[in-house]
Amino acid sequence: MTLSLVHRRRGEQGNRIVGSGGLWLLGILAVGAFLRLFRLGYHSLWLDEAFSALLAQRDWGQIVSGTARDTMPPLYYLLLHPFLSLGSGEAFLRLPSALWGIATIPLLFALGKDLFGEKAGLAGAGLLAGSPFHVFYSQEARMYSQLGFLSLLSAFCFWRAWQDRGKGYWLAFVLSTAAALYTHNMAVLHLLALGLFALARWQRAGQKARPLAAALAGIGLLFLPWLLYLPDQIARVGGRFWVETPSALELLTTLGLFSFGYALPGPLIVVALTMALYAVFLTLFFAWRAWPEEASGRESLLFALCLFAVPLAVSFLISLRWPVFLARTLMLSALAMLLLVGWGLARTPWALVALLAVGGMALAGLSLYNFYANPAYAKPPLREVADYLTARFQDGDTVIHSSDSSYLAFAYYAPGLERHFLIGDPDYEGETTRGRTGRIAGIQPEGLAKVVGDRDRLWVVMVLDHNVTYQQQVNDQVGQLYPLISATDVGGIRVFLYDLKQDDASDLGERVQWARGP
Numbered sequence: 208m209t210l211s212l213v214h215r216r217r218g219e220q221g222n223r224i225v226g227s228g229g230l231w232l233l234g235i236l237a238v239g240a241f242l243r244l245f246r247l248g249y250h251s252l253w254l255d256e257a258f259s260a261l262l263a264q265r266d267w268g269q270i271v272s273g274t275a276r277d278t279m280p281p282l283y284y285l286l287l288h289p290f291l292s293l294g295s296g297e298a299f300l301r302l303p304s305a306l307w308g309i310a311t312i313p314l315l316f317a318l319g320k321d322l323f324g325e326k327a328g329l330a331g332a333g334l335l336a337g338s339p340f341h342v343f344y345s346q347e348a349r350m351y352s353q354l355g356f357l358s359l360l361s362a363f364c365f366w367r368a369w370q371d372r373g374k375g376y377w378l379a380f381v382l383s384t385a386a387a388l389y390t391h392n393m394a395v396l397h398l399l400a401l402g403l404f405a406l407a408r409w410q411r412a413g414q415k416a417r418p419l420a421a422a423l424a425g426i427g428l429l430f431l432p433w434l435l436y437l438p439d440q441i442a443r444v445g446g447r448f449w450v451e452t453p454s455a456l457e458l459l460t461t462l463g464l465f466s467f468g469y470a471l472p473g474p475l476i477v478v479a480l481t482m483a484l485y486a487v488f489l490t491l492f493f494a495w496r497a498w499p500e501e502a503s504g505r506e507s508l509l510f511a512l513c514l515f516a517v518p519l520a521v522s523f524l525i526s527l528r529w530p531v532f533l534a535r536t537l538m539l540s541a542l543a544m545l546l547l548v549g550w551g552l553a554r555t556p557w558a559l560v561a562l563l564a565v566g567g568m569a570l571a572g573l574s575l576y577n578f579y580a581n582p583a584y585a586k587p588p589l590r591e592v593a594d595y596l597t598a599r600f601q602d603g604d605t606v607i608h609s610s611d612s613s614y615l616a617f618a619y620y621a622p623g624l625e626r627h628f629l630i631g632d633p634d635y636e637g638e639t640t641r642g643r644t645g646r647i648a649g650i651q652p653e654g655l656a657k658v659v660g661d662r663d664r665l666w667v668v669m670v671l672d673h674n675v676t677y678q679q680q681v682n683d684q685v686g687q688l689y690p691l692i693s694a695t696d697v698g699g700i701r702v703f704l705y706d707l708k709q710d711d712a713s714d715l716g717e718r719v720q721w722a723r724g725p
Contacts, residue, residue: 228325232316232332239312239336243305243345246579248298251590254672256348257615258648260300263287273647275436278444278640282389283350297590300348307352308345311359312336315542318363321370322507323550330549338545339468339574344535350390355538357387358397362514362539365401368422369415377422385429392440393522393536398426400517400539404510443640444531453532458523462487464534465541467570470577470584479570486563487544490551497554511550514543587670588698589613593620595697596666600624603663607655607685609678610670611635611645613700617668618649627658629681633674641673655684659707665689667703 252260262273263284270288274281290303312332319328335341344351361383368376387394405419463480471479494508519540526532534541552560577584593616596606606626608614614628628635628645630652635642659665667685669678682703689705696702 228316228320228329231329232313235316235329235333235336236309236312239332240309242337242342242575243308247301247305247346248296249579250297250346250586251588252297252300252348252616252619253586253589254612254615256300257589257612257619258644259284259287259348260291260619261615261648263291275440277644277647278440279350279391280389280433282386283353283391286353287348297348301346304347304349304352305345307356308341311341311352311356311542314356314359314363315546318359318366319546319549321363321366322511322546323504323553327546327550327553330552331546332549334545334549335542337568337571337575338466338541339470339571339578340465340534340541342575343468343470343578344538349535351535351538354387354391354394354536355542357383357390358394358539359542361387361397362401362510366510368418369405369411374418377418378425381422381425381429384426388426388430389433391536392437393518393531396518396521396537397514397539399521400513403517404513407509407513408506443643444529450526450530450533452530453523453526457532458519459484461519461534461537462544465544466567468574468578470574470581471570472577475570475573478566479574482563482566482570486548486551486567489555490547493551493554494547511543511547515540515547582698587612587672587700589616589670589700590620592668592697592700592702593617593624595695596668596702597621597624600666601664604666605658605660605662605664606666606668607658607681608668608670609681610668610672610674611641611650612670612672613668614650615645615648628652629658630654631677631681633677662707664692665705665707667705669701669703671701 262270265273265288267285267288270284271281274284287300287303291299293299312335315335316328316332319331321328341352341355344355361380364376364380364383367373368380384394384398387397405415460476460480463476463483466483466486467479494512497508498505518537522532522537552563555563589612592613596617600606604625606617606624608617608626608628609632611628611632611634614626617624617626628650630636632642632652633639635645635650635652665685667682669682671678682701685703685705689707690709692704692706694701694703
């Protein structure tokens with residue numbers, strides 16, 4: 208009896224226990240929804256989320272023009288704009304991302320069931336439900352969970368159209384692909400993966416040439432308006448993007464991130480990476496074993512492997528010349544990896560599955576705990592800083608932000624407070640992507656003399672998240688000019704208060720008051 212037949216019979220037994228899989232899927236979906244909604248508004252917004260909030264508050268024309276001057280298409284912000292009218296606060300701002308993330312779970316099951324059967328689809332959906340990586344981006348007010356859903360929906364519709372499941376799937380493929388491209392420019396990588404799959408299946412591709420060509424023409428037609436802006440956006444990313452050239456090791460560690468996220472302590476990162484690589488190796492081993500003996504499943508395996516490997520590999524190769532390699536832009540690769548691992552686990556002996564499950568759940572659980580509750584892994588507490596300063600702000604005060612992170616956060620959390628950003632930040636002087644994005648959000652660097660004017664007191668807020676030397680120089684410069692009244696630490700963010708009307712600093716050491724913030 209062949210290994211394939213053994214697994215097939217095991218799969219049949221599993222299906223008899225699970226039935227249609229509906230109850231299992233509902234349970235998996237319930238867990239996934241809980242993890243993506245739990246403490247959704249607990250953490251403060253960070254730089255990119257604050258940018259999302261500020262841009263999405265503008266009208267649709269301003270959103271389009273703002274994104275055209277940035278590096279991303281506008282669809283995420285356009286969809287977020289009407290949603291903000293339903294409520295305010297971090298939870299509402301992040302809720303669309305959570306909903307995209309939740310919707311991805313049954314979609315991955317549906318694709319997995321089509322490709323490999325119900326058991327593998329449930330395994331992939333279960334892995335996705337508890338994935339710290341996916342939970343993290345489902346709780347962030349950015350476009351990455353939307354990108355993952357739309358890219359996966361595009362792949363699902365393409366697969367069903369390819370399998371002659373109805374002409375309507377070609378139209379759905381066109382619409383979902385165009386939506387993915389309008390969400391993030393790196394969505395082109397998933398389109399490339401589908402194209403390479405079609406080329407690899409050239410014998411069948413000939414039969415699909417007409418509808419495939421029509422679909423690609425439809426995608427191009429829908430995306431044509433943004434092609435006017437795309438060359439400039441690509442040039443900006445290629446010129447002064449902040450990502451460094453990746454190493455081969457980073458390519459491997461990305462697989463660990465896909466599996467267990469960012470919130471593991473140093474010693475366990477190696478363990479997590481080892482487990483992730485072992486699971487991928489095990490999956491590839493089964494794929495190699497299954498390839499010659501399961502002709503009917505080769506196309507399914509090839510399709511999933513293209514979705515996983517092509518975006519990952521192409522992004523890495525491009526980044527050797529123009530660094531753009533970021534795990535969060537490779538959502539489709541992460542989803543396909545979980546699906547493939549789920550397929551591999553469905554073929555793995557139960558004893559080994561149990562061992563991997565115990566270790567994987569322990570690591571994923573710790574990563575999720577750190578993400579939810581461990582201050583060491585939390586986003587900067589900018590909301591708390593804004594509340595602290597708002598409670599102590601007086602008439603005649605003004606505020607300098609040495610980091611754009613706090614400047615944009617205060618624009619959201621404390622719009623009534625006067626705030627300034629000094630000339631001299633290297634990102635804004637050198638027109639990097641970060642500096643350009645900040646200017647789009649409304650940051651206009653000013654000179655110190657203009658800022659202090661006839662004010663009585665000056666607050667300086669320091670978030671040492673970038674250009675640390677420059678930020679320290681800003682505070683040193685202010686400290687040389689004005690006496691320090693107090694210096695406060697609020698969750699690692701430093702808040703200094705200076706007296707602009709007192710030029711005698713002889714008793715500076717006696718008047719400095721250190722305090723711990725809330």
